[in-house]
Amino acid sequence: xxxxxxxxxxxxxxxxxxxxxxxxxxxxxxxxxxxxxxxxxxxxxxxxxxxxxxxxxxxxxxxxxxxxxxxxxxxxxxxxxxxxxxxxxxxxxxxxxxxxxxxxxxxx
Numbered sequence: 375x376x377x378x379x380x381x382x383x384x385x386x387x388x389x390x391x392x393x394x395x396x397x398x399x400x401x402x403x404x405x406x407x408x409x410x411x412x413x414x415x416x417x418x419x420x421x422x423x424x425x426x427x428x429x430x431x432x433x434x435x436x437x438x439x440x441x442x443x444x445x446x447x448x449x450x451x452x453x454x455x456x457x458x459x460x461x462x463x464x465x466x467x468x469x470x471x472x473x474x475x476x477x478x479x480x481x482x
Contacts, residue, residue: 404433446472
């Protein structure tokens with residue numbers, strides 16, 4: 375699909391990647407971790423080549439938000455386990471903390 379092409383290839387078939395290629399791969403992997411489709415990644419990388427620092431800051435912000443949501447889900451599972459053991463009483467509203475809000479809103 376041409377998302378990451380080697381700069382050149384040797385006659386023995388080995389592909390040669392430059393530092394720029396490796397940096398591009400890192401950005402691709404960051405976006406994949408965030409669930410971005412490959413077609414969208416290609417478009418974003420073409421724009422980002424102008425401003426790599428802004429792209430990295432954006433990755434950081436998105437990953438921190440993802441971590442915050444995962445931490446909330448982990449807390450929710452721990453509370454649910456405690457509630458099932460009878461150690462605490464969990465309100466219905468608490469049972470949905472940590473889920474992506476728009477998914478809960480759509481199905482509420």
